[in-house]
Amino acid sequence: MGVTIIWDHQVPAGLRLPVGRRIETVLRLPVTLVDADVLINGFHPERNQYDAAAILDRVLFMKGRMGCRGPVLLVVTHDLYAGGCDFVFGLARPQTGCAVISIARLDNAFYRREDDFDDLADRAGKEGAHEIGHLLGLEHCTDPECVMFKPATLAELDRKKTMLCPSCRAALAAVFR
C-alpha cells in the first residue's frame, strides 16, 4: 500500500522531496507526492486559525476525486486548531484514511528563532509520519523518542527521532502481515 501526500501550493516547494523521503524512511512505504491548489475551509476569524476537522472533509473529497485507496496526508501552511486544543500540529481521521499537518508551528520563524531548513523538514517529516501512522492503525506511544509519541510542545517534537520505536515498528509490520 502506498501513501499519497498532497502539498498545498503555499508550502515551499523545496520541502516536498526531503519531507517525503523522511516519511518513507519512517514508515518504509512508498510515497506519492501531489501538488494541488487546495481550497482550505474552516477559517475561524476570532482565533485566526483553521479548523482541522473542516480541512479533513476537504481531504476526503480530494481523496475520492483522485481515486486514492491508501492513506492521504495534506500539508498546509495554515495554523490549525481542533476540539478543545489551542492548536494542533496535525490531525488524523483513521476511519476515512485522511490526515492533515500544518507547517505553521514547525518553522523556527514562528518562535522568532533563526531559520533552519533541516529543522523544518525534520519536524514536518515526524509529524507527517505520525499522522499517517494513525491512518495505518498505530496509537500514541509512551516512548518520548518514538514518532508516535504525542508532543505537546515544539521541544517534545524535537526530542522525537525520525523513527518508530521497536514496538510501534512491530505493530505496523503486523498491519501488513
Ligand SMILES: [Zn+2]
Ligand atoms: Zn497523534
Ligand SMILES: [Zn+2]
Ligand atoms: Zn512507539
